[in-house]
Amino acid sequence: MATQLPSPPRVGMVSLGCPKNLVDSERILTQLRADGYQMSADYSGADVVLVNTCGFLDSAKEESLEAIGEAIAENGRVIVTGCMGKEAEAIRTRFPQVLAITGAHEYEQVVEAVHAAAPASISPYVDLIPDAGLKLTPRHYSYLKISEGCNHRCSFCIIPSLRGDLVSRRPDAILREAEKLVAAGTRELLVISQDTSAYGIDIRREPRMWKGREVVPHMTDLARELGQIAPWVRLHYVYPYPHVDQVIPLMAEGLVLPYLDIPFQHAAPSVLRRMKRPANDAKVLDRIRAWRDICPDIAIRSTFVVGFPGETEADFEYLLDWLGEAQLDRVGAFRFEPVEGATANLLPDHVPDEVKEERYARVMEKTAAISAAKLQRKVGRTLDVIIDAVDAESGGATGRSYADAPEIDGEVQLRDAGHLSLGHIVPVLIEDADDHDLYGVPA
Secondary structure (H helix, E strand, C coil): CCCCCCCCCEEEEEECCCHHHHHHHHHHHHHHHHCCCEEECCCCCCCEEEEEECCCCHHHHHHHHHHHHHHHHHCCCEEEEEHHHHHHHHHHHHCCCCCEECCCCCHHHHHHHHHHHCCCCCCCCCCCCCCCCCCCCCCCEEEEECEECCCCCCCCCCHHHHHCCCEECCHHHHHHHHHHHHHCCCCEEEEECCCHHHCCCCCCCCCEEECCEEECCCHHHHHHHHHCCCCEEEECCCCCCHHHHHHHHHHHHCCCCCEEECCCECCCHHHHHHHCCCCCHHHHHHHHHHHHHHCCCCEEEEEEEECCCCCCHHHHHHHHHHHHHHCCCEEEEEECCCCCCCHHHHCCCCCCHHHHHHHHHHHHHHHHHHHHHHHHCCCCCEEEEEEEEEECCCCEEEEECCCCCCCCCCCEEECCCCCCCCCCEEEEEEEEECCCCEEEEEC
16 A cells, blocks of 8 residues: 655745845755745645744834734744844734744754644655755845854944854855855855955954865955856945955956945945944045946945934035945935934934935935936947846846846846746847836847
């Protein structure tokens, strides 16, 4: 008589917040899949639901609480993890029926909680897992986390209290993961951490052997190695330390995408000092010019906070003038929002909400104009584009150039492209542009 195999438990996942949280979710699901669980795409089919929360801003916390409430209403069996795990008491007060609560990157505790809530029966006949693990992103691009935590103590941020100080991964472990991802179909590696520039400073004296050679745990060395593994390598959350200059020649050589995601946050020296961030804005402008001399196509994206406590109209005008000088390619802006536990909350002279809104609108108008002018200069050029979506029926496709990270930057809209496949990197003739996107045809 044939053995009747039991149906494996099914786990649902709601993943909120930044790409670093997404990587945490992928690791959790990968381990659960290895342990015999299946994934559920909806609440009704799940034996237990995981909610990976974000706790960086009060608005993000509220979104996380709403997600927990929805999961409880729809399913009833909920485990909470992620940054809001630090506020377990508040979560339990509002949702006493939550099965378990764990903090950020506490993978083992999450998995143990799932085992307790919905035990799995392991079977060698069905419990197989891809070498690259389970992914929550499309097959052709993957986030690659190289470290956890942060040594900075910016006054508006509580990340160190949530995730601790910098802990870098071994370079050989990162490169091994990169190889597995590429072997499984990844064409673009998005390198992430809380502070990518600081990678390795905690383990600098621990080089590792890789492919018969020694690799130093340093951002430049790691970027060079990754550039030999994946077609596209994109660097995120890069603080402008002096050694970042060493990465620019790798971009000029084509080993790494000419793209830097640098969280400048502001430009006015007085605001930067209150933020407890480096305040030499003039030197940064000089370095940006030097980077463009070495790699003219480099795309720089950044984020800025408007309405920080004590920000005067003069400070804000200084920021607008600085943006005019810097000519950044991609810019995001945020209105300052007090976060429980951040020292910035104690600063005097908080900016009224209506002033924040007005400044936010002005900075977005300024940066949209800069973006539109820069994109117009790309019309007539042929750029490599990675394909993210194809509509065979209409013949259209959507992709991204080297200057566009998924979810946060612009896109390239293609015509006569229904024959293309996801993940292909193809030359595209740029025919038009608007404030944020490009339009073209496969060359």
